Amino acid sequence: MNELHIPKEQILASKSCSSCLSSNLFLGIDLGELPISNELKSISGQSTEFFPLQLFICENCSLGQAPSNILPDRLFSDYRYLSSVSSTFVAHAHDFCQEVIKKDFIKPGELVLEIACNDGYLLKNFLGSNFKILGVEPAKNVSKIAEFIGIPVINEFFGAKLAREILSKYGYPKLIIANNVLAHVPDIRDFMEGLSILSGPATKISIENPSILNILRDNQFDTIYHEHFSYLSCTSVDYLAKEFGLVLFDLDSIDIHGGSNRYWLAREISEISQGLINELASESSAGVSKKESWYVAESRKDDTLIKFANWLQECRLNNETVIGYGAAAKASTLLNAAGVDKTLLSMICDLGSEKVGRFMPSEDFEIIDFSSLIAKNPENIIVFPWNIADEISSQISKSLPDAKIWIAIPELKRIR
């Protein structure tokens, strides 16, 4: 197979922290050189490019970061992830909107701005009740769906420049929602400056993101991929907010994506919540910016990869087929970091029609639909999105009651 490896030195040109600009970075998790996880191939046998995937931690502000010189246009312009595909995610967005209305963070007549509005999965909850709505979404193929249901969308990447344009045209939003986007932003300072520009005296900002503690404490290294430049914690968000004249004042813990934090920021606020103070203390005791704690996480990751590969070998020796489920980025990180080839796992089932018929690099794992999975009737199914493994395994076992269903993270385990 054709392979093109980009030298590490070329990628790691940036040696300073993308948030606090200090040079106190150390290597936390090293996944080697991997293909871009969402870049599925339309034809098997096309060449694969490999890029280093390494999580660095800043000792100064604790931000986790995976520097890369892959252009954002390449990573996100044809983004195939539609938020509305996951029923869990849609329900979560609905609950979020109910909550912000209940808290009076937004009222009819006021402007709500969502950055990375995807297919309108969240903003649609504000339609029809007199709220002013605006979405920002660089991926045109997904934003078309949002526009079709009546959500105005600006097709650009968000930053200070776009923030000034939005401010002059629309004024200060009352609520800014930047959920599950900050990790994808290459220039986190420019993004935060944009949020600061759009923050009036009454503006509240929600930033939702999986916590880096999930990687450190719960072995979720498969959430590291090239599309994620930053890995947040209360400590790092607190630092970054202050840099741009904002205050992190509250935190909600959310049971989604394997454990997320919702950070609440504002321009002027008098009280910091006790929950936030507790979480800052807990991050400090977990050693979120300490080399020693990341050394333990790195060894645990190596152990998990070896056990996963050994289990696949055993299945092959026993003549048992293994098929993957969920051709998401997590699958790509795990399979490629573990060096799995097609003799061990040849196919991955996915419900997204845009993915079916494509191939996941580097080994070109074929992506099949659910009816093909049933026809193959494998002895074993490994579920890659472990965060929704219960939902998935109960669906699978209705059609394949004898299949053994497994997850690999945080540890290899049979779940059904």
Ligand SMILES: [Zn+2]
């Ligand atoms: Zn830093």
